Every structure is written in structure tokens, then in C-alpha cells.
Amino acid sequence: MTEQKTSFEPKIVGFLCNWCSYAGADKAGTAQSPYPPNVDVVKVMCSGRVDPQFVMKAFEKGADGVIILACHPGDCHYKEGNYRAAQRFRMLSRLLKQFGIEEGRCRFDYVSAGEGEKFVTVITDMVAAVRALGPLNKSEQAKTA
Amino acid sequence: MKIGIYFCKCGTNISDKIDSEKVKTGLPSGPSELSFKTIDFMCSEDGKESLEKDIKENGIERVVVSACSPRDHENTFMRVLSKAGINPYLMQMVNVREQVAWVTEDNEKATEKAGRYINAAICRVELHDPLEKKEIDICPDVLVIGAGPAGLKTALSIAESGRKVVIVEKTPVIGGMPVRFEELFPNMECGPCMLEPVLGDILHGEHAENIELLTIAEVVDVVGSYGNFTVTVKQKPRYSDIHKCIGCGECIEPCPVSAKNIYNCNLSERKAISFPFAGALPNAPFIDEAICLKKKGYDCSLCKDACPVEDAIIFDDAERTIVRNVGAIVVAIGSDSYDCTKIPDLGYGKIPDVHTGVEFERILASNGPTYGEIQTSQGAAPKSVAIIHCVGSLDKEHKEYCSGICCQYAFKFNHLIENKLPGAKIHHFYKELVIPGKEDFHLYNHAKENPNSTFIRYNNIETLAVSEKEGKKIITNSADGSSVEADMVILCPAVVPTVESGKLGTILEATHDKFGFFEELHGRMDSTQSKIKGVYLAGTCQSPMDIQKTMNQGMAAAGYILSGLVAGRKLEIKPITAVVEEDRCSGCRVCVLVCPYKAVAYDTEKGSSVVNEVLCQGCGTCVAACPVGAIKGNHFTNNEILAEIEGVLS
Ligand SMILES: Cc1cc2nc3c(=O)[nH]c(=O)nc-3n(C[C@H](O)[C@H](O)[C@H](O)COP(=O)(O)OP(=O)(O)OC[C@H]3O[C@@H](n4cnc5c(N)ncnc54)[C@H](O)[C@@H]3O)c2cc1C
Ligand code: SF4
Ligand code: SF4
Ligand code: FES
Numbered sequence: 001m002t003e004q005k006t007s008f009e010p011k012i013v014g015f016l017c018n019w020c021s022y023a024g025a026d027k028a029g030t031a032q033s034p035y036p037p038n039v040d041v042v043k044v045m046c047s048g049r050v051d052p053q054f055v056m057k058a059f060e061k062g063a064d065g066v067i068i069l070a071c072h073p074g075d076c077h078y079k080e081g082n083y084r085a086a087q088r089f090r091m092l093s094r095l096l097k098q099f100g101i102e103e104g105r106c107r108f109d110y111v112s113a114g115e116g117e118k119f120v121t122v123i124t125d126m127v128a129a130v131r132a133l134g135p136l137n138k139s140e141q142a143k144t145a
Numbered sequence: 146m147k148i149g150i151y152f153c154k155c156g157t158n159i160s161d162k163i164d165s166e167k168v169k170t171g172l173p174s175g176p177s178e179l180s181f182k183t184i185d186f187m188c189s190e191d192g193k194e195s196l197e198k199d200i201k202e203n204g205i206e207r208v209v210v211s212a213c214s215p216r217d218h219e220n221t222f223m224r225v226l227s228k229a230g231i232n233p234y235l236m237q238m239v240n241v242r243e244q245v246a247w248v249t250e251d252n253e254k255a256t257e258k259a260g261r262y263i264n265a266a267i268c269r270v271e272l273h274d275p276l277e278k279k280e281i282d283i284c285p286d287v288l289v290i291g292a293g294p295a296g297l298k299t300a301l302s303i304a305e306s307g308r309k310v311v312i313v314e315k316t317p318v319i320g321g322m323p324v325r326f327e328e329l330f331p332n333m334e335c336g337p338c339m340l341e342p343v344l345g346d347i348l349h350g351e352h353a354e355n356i357e358l359l360t361i362a363e364v365v366d367v368v369g370s371y372g373n374f375t376v377t378v379k380q381k382p383r384y385s386d387i388h389k390c391i392g393c394g395e396c397i398e399p400c401p402v403s404a405k406n407i408y409n410c411n412l413s414e415r416k417a418i419s420f421p422f423a424g425a426l427p428n429a430p431f432i433d434e435a436i437c438l439k440k441k442g443y444d445c446s447l448c449k450d451a452c453p454v455e456d457a458i459i460f461d462d463a464e465r466t467i468v469r470n471v472g473a474i475v476v477a478i479g480s481d482s483y484d485c486t487k488i489p490d491l492g493y494g495k496i497p498d499v500h501t502g503v504e505f506e507r508i509l510a511s512n513g514p515t516y517g518e519i520q521t522s523q524g525a526a527p528k529s530v531a532i533i534h535c536v537g538s539l540d541k542e543h544k545e546y547c548s549g550i551c552c553q554y555a556f557k558f559n560h561l562i563e564n565k566l567p568g569a570k571i572h573h574f575y576k577e578l579v580i581p582g583k584e585d586f587h588l589y590n591h592a593k594e595n596p597n598s599t600f601i602r603y604n605n606i607e608t609l610a611v612s613e614k615e616g617k618k619i620i621t622n623s624a625d626g627s628s629v630e631a632d633m634v635i636l637c638p639a640v641v642p643t644v645e646s647g648k649l650g651t652i653l654e655a656t657h658d659k660f661g662f663f664e665e666l667h668g669r670m671d672s673t674q675s676k677i678k679g680v681y682l683a684g685t686c687q688s689p690m691d692i693q694k695t696m697n698q699g700m701a702a703a704g705y706i707l708s709g710l711v712a713g714r715k716l717e718i719k720p721i722t723a724v725v726e727e728d729r730c731s732g733c734r735v736c737v738l739v740c741p742y743k744a745v746a747y748d749t750e751k752g753s754s755v756v757n758e759v760l761c762q763g764c765g766t767c768v769a770a771c772p773v774g775a776i777k778g779n780h781f782t783n784n785e786i787l788a789e790i791e792g793v794l795s
Contacts, residue, residue: 048768
């Protein structure tokens with residue numbers, strides 16, 4: 001059992017805005033700070049572009065977690081896309097709950113272009129948290145069972 | 146479809162971690178024909194050449210570049226695609242250096258991750274649409290609103306480059322606040338003299354023919370966007386022809402009526418026909434229709450009879466509506482002073498000889514109400530003057546911010562009082578002292594060295610009170626029970642946005658910050674751009690500042706315009722914008738609400754929302770917000786992003 005848990009490699013999709021978070025991820029790269037490889041990045045111009053259907057699609061297609069990263073409040077390259085994204089995320093969280101998807105599987109956070117270290121921490125935490133939750137389908141089954 | 150996948154080794158930066166052979170064998174088998182090539186340094190001249198050659202020779206239709214961050218070289222490779230004869234948007238870049246090779250400890254995992262990313266890029270690039278940059282014709286002319294130092298500096302620079310400028314000034318006089326100030330900090334230069342060269346050039350300099358100056362005018366409507374605005378201006382009659390009038394002033398003396406002169410802060414009177422103050426430019430008087438007898442229907446023409454020039458006075462002058470086409474707009478409407486009656490204990494408006502800084506400037510001015518004599522309401526020279534700094538500034542109950550200029554003009558006043566009233570006592574009541582800059586400390590030091598100047602610190606303006614006793618003003622501080630006597634009190638009110646700032650903002654669709662100043666695009670990087678493309682901000686309408694910063698912002702606005710809008714050059718519109726599919730739009734207008742750039746408008750005739758491509762910055766917020774999926778985000782379409790999601794997960 002424990003054996004299985006540690007060998008579980010979560011699949012996580014990360015939606016990163018082009019201007020801050022994606023640049024923050026690049027910063028972690030130039031600093032060569034390692035982090036777990038489980039988060040696959042899908043770049044959008046702004047976190048405001050993240051349509052809830054993208055998140056649903058990711059879970060449907062086998063993601064165990066989704067993380068949305070935006071510019072800090074007030075720093076969005078497009079002024080206020082991240083506020084919309086944060087609003088939408090609150091709605092989405094409720095929706096996910098209804099679907100029986102645990103809260104920890106979908107996260108929203110802020111990473112600026114300078115915050116390479118924060119990016120590494122956020123990603124590392126997310127991977128650990130989803131790893132602890134186990135694969136998505138399993139936990140869903142556990143719920144319904 | 147033939148897709149070329151180009152894997153850059155980046156020396157050993159990528160190839161040390163990611164096994165390109167394994168990536169190659171792991172490529173998906175889909176409908177598209179895939180070709181996989183490795184290149185050593187793709188961004189080098191050789192690398193770009195081999196990329197171009199391979200695309201051409203092998204009839205590649207779509208390109209996946211697996212290399213460094215697109216933030217580094219996306220543009221580089223897009224240009225290679227163009228050179229190779231395919232649309233540059235038919236490429237997807239995979240960031241395997243910064244976001245895989247450099248951050249993944251395990252080689253195998255890094256290789257797997259690169260494989261997933263390349264797979265996703267293949268899925269996505271299959272769906273890419275070729276996109277074209279659009280070009281639109283622009284009008285290089287410029288509208289400047291406000292003829293203070295900021296607006297005039299911009300206008301002159303633009304005119305000097307040979308462009309047409311329309312200046313709209315609300316009052317009959319140009320030069321803004323400083324032309325009404327006798328001397329200026331930090332170097333005690335004469336205000337009107339310092340500005341004279343700029344004013345002179347505006348009115349009759351070498352490039353004056355490029356400048357259309359509309360005084361007593363107001364912008365009432367603006368439509369269009371960057372490159373092509375149509376502006377409607379209403380100009381009130383001046384009743385004098387600024388070109389014919391020789392400025393002799395013969396008309397003034399015979400005029401039988403007068404009223405308070407707002408250009409002297411109501412401290413003196415002005416005839417129905419007169420100049421705002423001596424030396425005001427343009428050098429032609431104007432008629433105040435509110436009091437002019439002729440305008441009231443009486444048979445008076447005393448001014449016209451006295452005028453030596455035919456038709457210089459025009460009684461039947463009328464309001465004009467002027468429409469101009471411009472490519473850019475500069476807002477330079479300046480600021481106001483905080484209403485001191487909001488701190489009633491200071492006695493402003495109730496107790497005589499309690500003045501604001503601007504009023505005191507007029508008192509100091511040789512063309513002011515007392516011709517530069519500092520006098521109390523009793524006509525006496527004050528023996529002591531109290532200057533209260535920070536009136537309403539740095540105060541959560543009033544204005545939270547520091548107005549930045551008040552300390553400096555307070556010490557300027559110190560200097561001028563010393564000169565005009567030798568031996569007079571000067572009491573500075575201050576909350577904080579703020580004197581930044583390499584020149585500005587001189588006046589402060591000077592005040593400190595003056596044995597007649599005292600500095601009294603207070604904590605909270607609410608504990609200060611000004612009362613009057615036998616002509617003396619008594620300033621008490623209830624916090625410590627202290628009191629000081631003075632013959633005159635000068636308040637240094639916070640610099641605040643003008644009352645019209647809101648109205649003009651609405652016309653321009655430009656936003657304001659929480660204090661009501663025009664909001665800049667970015668506080669550090671772009672304080673001269675508003676959040677509306679093509680609308681620039683200069684001077685104290687954006688934030689309190691001194692003349693130096695004001696002039697710099699005026700120049701910055703000119704710089705943006707001269708580099709961005711070039712006569713004969715078209716405006717390039719990047720194709721990553723939103724597009725509404727008109728027949729799917731339900732008319733809910735959510736998109737209009739969410740767009741931060743006011744780029745979406747609802748077209749009632751079409752019955753659909755429409756995106757203005759010039760204004761759209763391509764954030765995609767409306768795309769995600771549209772409940773019926775009627776908006777397509779070019780290059781980030783739902784299908785493209787969904788394909789990428791599936792690609793990384795499969
Ligand atoms: C008491 C006092 C003393 C000062 N002393 C100094 C000093 O010694 N040295 C120094 O460097 N700075 C000084 N300053 C600061 C200085 O006055 C400002 O930095 C400067 O005036 C800002 O210029 P501006 O062009 O932004 O605005 P303004 O000078 O205010 O000019 C704005 C212009 O726009 C016009 N306008 C307003 N609304 C509209 C509208 N809706 N449509 C069309 N036109 C409009 C106004 O009539 C005016 O002509 C002082 C300020 C104060 C209050
Ligand atoms: S959000 Fe969509 S449906 Fe609503 S007005 Fe805009 S384009 Fe039309
Ligand atoms: S993509 Fe962004 S900028 Fe463009 S219209 Fe939509 S919300 Fe406005
Ligand atoms: S651009 Fe980063 S959140 Fe909008």
C-alpha cells in the first residue's frame with residue numbers, strides 16, 4: 001500500500017500567464033533550481049484567459065491536479081485579468097466540490113516574474129499535496145463507495 | 146499535414162538532460178506526417194539557416210521548435226518561418242531548456258516531460274491558423290488638453306517635429322499655474338520669465354503655424370481609438386480677436402462694470418472686459434458675459450469705441466463647435482488645491498488673512514491684487530506670518546498621500562517674506578518635512594538659518610485651530626496647549642485632482658486612481674501613458690509634482706507619440722486579439738464589462754459585440770468570460786488550448 005503511494009506520480013496541469021508566472025518559471029530555470037517534473041505547463045496570455053472548461057478538461061483527461069498561476073494583484077499585464085481569474089476560481093472551486101474533486105487538487109496562486117524561488121516552492125508543495133491525495137479516480141471512487 | 150519538429154541541443158544545455166533519440170522514437174503516430182531534426186544551436190546564424198533550409202526543402206507546413214523559452218527566441222524563429230515562406234504563427238515553441246532541462250534532476254523524467262510537451266505542441270500546432278498583422282492608416286496630429294507647462298511642453302515638441310497640434314485650454318490664458326507665480330523654487334526664478342520662451346514659441350515661434358490654440362474651450366466628445374480619434378471641442382466666445390488685438394488695453398478703463406477676478410483668487414476686481422492679469426497670454430482681453438452690459442442687452446459699446454483697431458472687439462462672437470481628427474491625445478489639465486474649509490478649525494473662508502498657497506502666490510505677484518505687496522486685510526504689512534504645511538496631506542481623514550511640493554513652496558515663501566518684510570517672524574507648522582532632490586534643500590537651509598523662522602511640529606491637523614483676536618490670528622495646538630500669534634496665516638493644502646477630471650475621464654474612457662488622479666499604465670515604467678492606448682498623461686493631472694517632473698512628463702508624452710505615430714507609417718496591429726463571431730453572440734455584454742481596455746463594444750445595429758482590434762491587447766479575458774463561447778482568442782483558441790491540455794496528458 002505505502003509502496004504504491006510513493007510510486008504514484010501525479011499528473012498536474014499548470015496554467016501560467018505569460019507575463020509573470022511563466023516568466024517566474026523561467027527564472028527558476030535560469031537559477032537552475034530543481035523541482036518535481038509533474039506539472040506540465042500550458043501557457044496562456046493572462047490568467048483571465050483560463051476558462052473553467054480547461055480545468056474540467058484536464059481532470060477529465062486524467063490530471064490529478066490543476067494549478068493556475070497569475071500575476072500578483074495589481075500586477076496583471078492586462079490590469080485586471082487576474083481579478084477575473086480569482087473570481088472565476090472561487091466559482092470553479094465550488095463546482096469541483098460538487099463533482100467530488102477535493103479542494104487541494106485545484107489551486108490558484110500568484111507568482112511574479114522575479115519569484116523563481118516561490119515558483120519552485122509552490123510547485124513542490126502542489127506536487128506533494130496531490131501525491132498525498134492519491135490518483136484522482138481512486139479518491140473519487142473512495143467517495144462514491 | 147507535414148510537421149517539422151526541430152530539437153535544439155543548445156550545446157549541452159538541453160542535450161545533457163534530454164535524450165533526443167528517445168524523444169524521437171516516442172513521437173505520436175497521428176494523422177500528420179512528422180519529421181524530427183536536431184540542430185546544435187538553433188538561434189545561431191547557422192542554426193537559423195538550417196531551420197529555414199529544412200522547412201523549404203522538405204515542404205514543412207507546421208513547425209514545432211523545442212528549445213529555450215519563447216520569451217527568448219519565439220520572435221527569432223517566427224522571423225525564420227516568414228523567411229522560409231510560411232506564416233509565422235504556424236509554429237509552437239516548446240520550452241525544454243528553462244522549464245525542463247535546467248530544473249529536472251532525473252534525466253529520464255526530463256526526457257519524458259519533453260516528450261509530453263512536444264506531443265502537446267504537435268496537437269496544438271495542427272490547429273493553428275495563419276494570422277496576419279493588420280495595418281491601418283493613422284492621423285499623426287495630436288490633441289493636447291490643458292495649456293499648463295505640461296501641455297505646452299508636449300505641444301511645442303510635437304509642433305517642432307512638423308506635426309499639427311490642437312491645444313484646448315479651458316481658461317482665456319495659457320501657461321497654467323506657474324505663470325501666476327512670481328518666483329519658483331528651487332532657484333527663485335521668475336515664473337512668467339522662465340515660461341516665456343515656451344509661451345512665445347507656442348504663440349508666434351517658428352513652428353506656431355502647426356499649433357491651433359483654442360482658449361476658453363472644452364473637449365465635449367471623443368470617439369475612435371489610437372491613431373484615429375475624432376474630437377469635438379466647444380469654444381466659448383472671447384469677444385476679442387486674438388490676432389487683431391494689439392493688447393493695448395485701451396478698452397479696459399472705459400468699461401463701467403466689474404466683478405471679482407477669479408484669476409487673482411477673487412482678491413481683486415476685474416472689469417467686464419480685461420486681461421485675466423497683466424502680462425497674461427494670449428495678449429488680448431476677453432469679455433465676461435455674465436456682467437457685460439452689452440451682453441445683458443444694454444446699449445453700451447464703450448470698450449469698442451475706445452479700441453484703436455477695427456474689429457478687434459467682436460460683440461457678436463458666438464460659441465463654436467470644432468471637430469478635429471487626431472491620432473493621439475495628451476491630458477494635461479493640472480490639479481487643484483484641497484478645499485481648506487473641510488478642516489473648519491483652520492478658519493479658512495471665515496477669518497480674514499487666512500490664505501491658501503495659491504492665493505499667497507497671487508499676493509506675492511507683481512501683477513497680482515496688491516501688486517506684490519504683502520498686506521493684511523487692514524492694509525498693513527504683517528509682522529508675523531504662520532505657514533501651515535501638510536493641510537490635508539499625509540492624513541487618512543483627508544488625503545493619504547504627500548503632495549510633495551508644499552514644503553518646497555513654503556520655504557520659497559519664507560524666502561520671499563524675508564525679502565519683502567525684513568524682520569518679520571515666520572512660523573512653520575509642519576507634520577513632516579519632505580525636501581528631496583539635489584537642488585531643493587537650499588531654500589530649506591536658508592529658512593533654517595533665518596533667526597526669525599521657527600519650526601513647530603504638530604501631529605494631527607485636527608488639533609490645530611486658528612482664531613482671531615483684535616486683528617491677530619492665534620494658532621493653537623490643543624495637543625500641547627501651545628499657541629502662536631500671527632498677522633497672516635498661509636495654508637498649504639494637498640494637491641488634488643480638478644473637479645473636471647472625472648468628466649473628462651468619462652469622455653476619454655480613461656480611468657482614475659483611488660484619489661481621482663488620472664491613472665497611469667504603470668507607476669514606474671509608464672506613468673505617462675493612461676490605460677487607454679493613445680491617451681497620454683502629463684503633469685499634475687496624474688500625480689502631484691513640481692515643474693521639473695511636469696516638463697519631463699510633457700516630453701515623455703511627446704516621445705511616445707513621435708515614436709509610435711509616424712506620419713506616412715501605418716499602425717501595425719498584432720493579430721493576437723479577440724474576435725466576436727457575430728451570429729453566436731447573445732448580446733449579454735459580459736465581454737464589454739470585463740475588458741480592461743474598453744476594447745469591446747456592443748453594436749446595437751449588428752446585434753452583437755464587436756472587438757476593436759486597435760485597443761484589444763489579447764489578454765483573452767473576454768474569451769473566457771463569454772457564456773456562449775462566441776469570442777475567439779486568436780492563437781489561443783479554446784480548441785488550441787484544449788488540444789495542448791490533452792497533449793500533455795496523453
Ligand atoms: C502654491 C503652489 C506653488 C508652487 N510653486 C512651484 C514652484 O515654485 N516650483 C515648481 O517647480 N513647482 C511649483 N508648484 C507646482 C506647479 O505649479 C505644478 O508642477 C505645475 O503647475 C504643473 O503643471 P501642469 O501643466 O500639470 O498643470 P497646471 O499648471 O495646473 O496647468 C493646467 C492647465 O490646464 C487647464 N485646464 C484645466 N482643466 C481643463 C480642461 N478640462 N480642459 C482644458 N484645459 C483645462 C488649466 O486651465 C491650466 O491652464 C507650485 C504649486 C502650488 C500649488
Ligand atoms: S459575452 Fe459573448 S454573448 Fe455576451 S455580448 Fe459578448 S460576445 Fe456576445
Ligand atoms: S482579449 Fe482582452 S483586451 Fe482583447 S477584447 Fe478581450 S478582454 Fe479586451
Ligand atoms: S498577465 Fe499575468 S495574470 Fe494577467
